[in-house]
Amino acid sequence: MIETRTLKIINGKTCVMSPEIEQFLSGMKKTIEDVVMPNLSDRFAQEQASIVAASLGFLGLIQDKTFHYELLENQEYKRVLTDINELLSNTFSAPAAIIETTTKVTDHFDTDKVDDPTYLRPYKFIRGSNEAMKELLCEFIQQQAEMPTELRTAFEALMKPFFKSIELRERSWVKALGFDPEAEQQADIADLLYKDGLLNIGKR
Amino acid sequence: MREYYTPTLKNRAQPNDDWIHSIRQKYPTERTLDEVLTKKLRNRTHTAEHKTDFSDLENQLVSFLKKATGQDDLVLKNLHRLSGGASKEQFTFDLTWNQGNSIRSSEKLILRMDPTESIVETHRLRESQMLNAMWGEVPVPKVHWTDPVGKELGHPFLIAGFLEGTVQPEGGDKASGLGMFFEPSLRLDLKEQFVQHLAKIHTIDWRKKDLTAYESPRENHVEGNEWSLGWWERVWQEDAVEAHPIVENAALWLRENMPTVEKPVIVHGDYRSGNFMYTEEHQINAVLDWELSHIGDFHEDLSYTTCQILGTPLEDGSVLTSGLLSKDEFLDKYQHYSGNTVDPKRLFYFDVFSYYKVAVISVATSSRAAYGRKTHLDAMMNLLSGFGYTGISALQRLLDQGS
Numbered sequence: 001m002i003e004t005r006t007l008k009i010i011n012g013k014t015c016v017m018s019p020e021i022e023q024f025l026s027g028m029k030k031t032i033e034d035v036v037m038p039n040l041s042d043r044f045a046q047e048q049a050s051i052v053a054a055s056l057g058f059l060g061l062i063q064d065k066t067f068h069y070e071l072l073e074n075q076e077y078k079r080v081l082t083d084i085n086e087l088l089s090n091t092f093s094a095p096a097a098i099i100e101t102t103t104k105v106t107d108h109f110d111t112d113k114v115d116d117p118t119y120l121r122p123y124k125f126i127r128g129s130n131e132a133m134k135e136l137l138c139e140f141i142q143q144q145a146e147m148p149t150e151l152r153t154a155f156e157a158l159m160k161p162f163f164k165s166i167e168l169r170e171r172s173w174v175k176a177l178g179f180d181p182e183a184e185q186q187a188d189i190a191d192l193l194y195k196d197g198l199l200n201i202g203k204r
Numbered sequence: 205m206r207e208y209y210t211p212t213l214k215n216r217a218q219p220n221d222d223w224i225h226s227i228r229q230k231y232p233t234e235r236t237l238d239e240v241l242t243k244k245l246r247n248r249t250h251t252a253e254h255k256t257d258f259s260d261l262e263n264q265l266v267s268f269l270k271k272a273t274g275q276d277d278l279v280l281k282n283l284h285r286l287s288g289g290a291s292k293e294q295f296t297f298d299l300t301w302n303q304g305n306s307i308r309s310s311e312k313l314i315l316r317m318d319p320t321e322s323i324v325e326t327h328r329l330r331e332s333q334m335l336n337a338m339w340g341e342v343p344v345p346k347v348h349w350t351d352p353v354g355k356e357l358g359h360p361f362l363i364a365g366f367l368e369g370t371v372q373p374e375g376g377d378k379a380s381g382l383g384m385f386f387e388p389s390l391r392l393d394l395k396e397q398f399v400q401h402l403a404k405i406h407t408i409d410w411r412k413k414d415l416t417a418y419e420s421p422r423e424n425h426v427e428g429n430e431w432s433l434g435w436w437e438r439v440w441q442e443d444a445v446e447a448h449p450i451v452e453n454a455a456l457w458l459r460e461n462m463p464t465v466e467k468p469v470i471v472h473g474d475y476r477s478g479n480f481m482y483t484e485e486h487q488i489n490a491v492l493d494w495e496l497s498h499i500g501d502f503h504e505d506l507s508y509t510t511c512q513i514l515g516t517p518l519e520d521g522s523v524l525t526s527g528l529l530s531k532d533e534f535l536d537k538y539q540h541y542s543g544n545t546v547d548p549k550r551l552f553y554f555d556v557f558s559y560y561k562v563a564v565i566s567v568a569t570s571s572r573a574a575y576g577r578k579t580h581l582d583a584m585m586n587l588l589s590g591f592g593y594t595g596i597s598a599l600q601r602l603l604d605q606g607s
Binding site: 051132 | 447512591600
């Protein structure tokens with residue numbers, strides 16, 4: 001029997017990447033559904049097994065997109081924090097606490113530079129950087145109450161499309177979990193992530 | 205296990221005394237809620253994974269019941285774990301004992317016990333006091349024993365009478381009763397009762413009830429709403445496994461647009477399909493899950509109950525409140541039965557509040573509990589994030605309208 005394998009070449013050596021993760025997951029799901037569940041008599045155990053099967057199905061759909069999801073978020077948060085810092089550096093009326101947050105943003109960009117090839121970084125580095133940027137953005141959001149009206153209006157205008165992009169992305173990501181009454185109206189996550197076969201970044 | 209990406213995430217995973225103190229100061233809540241939330245944080249690093257093995261439970265339960273009743277000859281049989289539900293471990297058992305009238309009899313009872321960390325951290329004394337307050341007012345199970353501390357079985361619990369009935373109709377299986385489907389004839393029989401019971405809950409004079417575990421907010425004052433928001437804001441700050449700009453913005457909006465509570469009432473806090481039971485004659489014979497109850501604004505229940513994400517979508521695109529009736533019909537009937545007038549502005553405020561609460565529970569706490577492997581439902585807790593993120597999307601769309 002001829003097998004189709006995904007091959008990866010590292011330092012001239014061929015590494016077998018088979019079975020693919022998707023195959024592992026779908027195999028586990030099938031076993032749970034076809035072998036384990038029909039033989040469970042306890043209702044609680046049946047319920048939990050069906051949840052495990054549903055989780056495996058979900059993981060099968062999204063596992064190959066996780067890295068790119070984080071990479072896209074990394075670009076989006078860098079972009080919005082840069083815009084906010086620019087906005088605040090152009091105003092003299094921002095309170096000291098807000099200026100302090102802009103300094104933290106600048107410091108963070110020393111660790112994960114805006115123009116660095118972040119896609120070469122490990123997943124955990126990108127995830128950690130994204131979390132740090134989300135916390136910084138949340139700090140700005142909390143500080144809206146202290147912003148003079150004009151500054152707040154400008155800040156809100158920056159945030160409105162950003163919030164929209166978050167909710168569209170997240171809702172697409174979880175639509176296969178089955179809780180969304182409007183699931184059919186949500187974009188496929190692959191369509192949001194990729195455009196013309198490439199990661200959909202740099203859309204300023 | 206996940207790394208601590210930031211100092212905030214480390215504090216949440218390994219809270220120290222200083223951090224716990226700062227959270228308590230920043231987000232004041234009711235005394236008994238502060239008690240359970242603080243206990244949760246103090247236990248977070250001291251408790252191991254939650255054990256789902258309950259082989260010791262029967263012996264512990266018998267020992268407790270013998271002590272509580274003073275009856276060494278009581279007999280406990282048929283201890284079984286219940287499926288369904290999302291927050292507490294639930295077991296049923298048959299108990300034969302003397303219920304105080306010198307006649308030995310058997311009764312099927314239900315044990316509701318906290319897991320090590322729950323999707324909602326609540327106080328068993330509050331729940332039992334509220335169930336006692338509701339006894340004779342709306343159909344509820346009768347509480348027999350409560351241990352809010354957890355010294356008897358290792359976890360806080362309450363034991364109540366088990367009522368026979370249906371929570372999920374055949375073919376209506378949904379996680380925790382969300383989006384449940386009722387056949388049209390069943391809707392017709394249940395919808396009136398569903399609204400009447402809520403109207404009744406909101407018109408009970410709670411000041412005449414023994415509700416010492418609850419704080420009493422003042423009339424025409426914001427404090428009832430401040431406590432409600434403070435509760436969920438605090439839970440978000442304690443449990444979130446990632447920061448979320450939309451949730452943070454919603455909290456600010458809720459604080460800046462908070463209305464007063466004109467006339468505080470008992471708020472059930474989780475009034476929906478999945479939390480009531482009905483008989484074969486289609487009579488609602490129990491209103492369940494009072495753990496989120498508090499004293500506050502009746503609009504809070506109305507918004508939560510009619511929240512689209514908790515409703516049942518039909519093929520024509522409409523959504524039925526708790527699978528029973530349209531939002532408009534629900535509100536019309538509610539006003540008729542309660543005598544309360546619905547204020548659209550307050551209703552909108554609590555629409556935002558309801559989605560905020562959904563986000564806190566389903567994105568922050570469910571994920572946190574699974575992260576620490578602290579429940580009997582870790583797999584389900586992860587899955588529920590799908591419900592939470594859908595809720596955050598709806599929250600953002602509402603905030604867009606509000607601005």
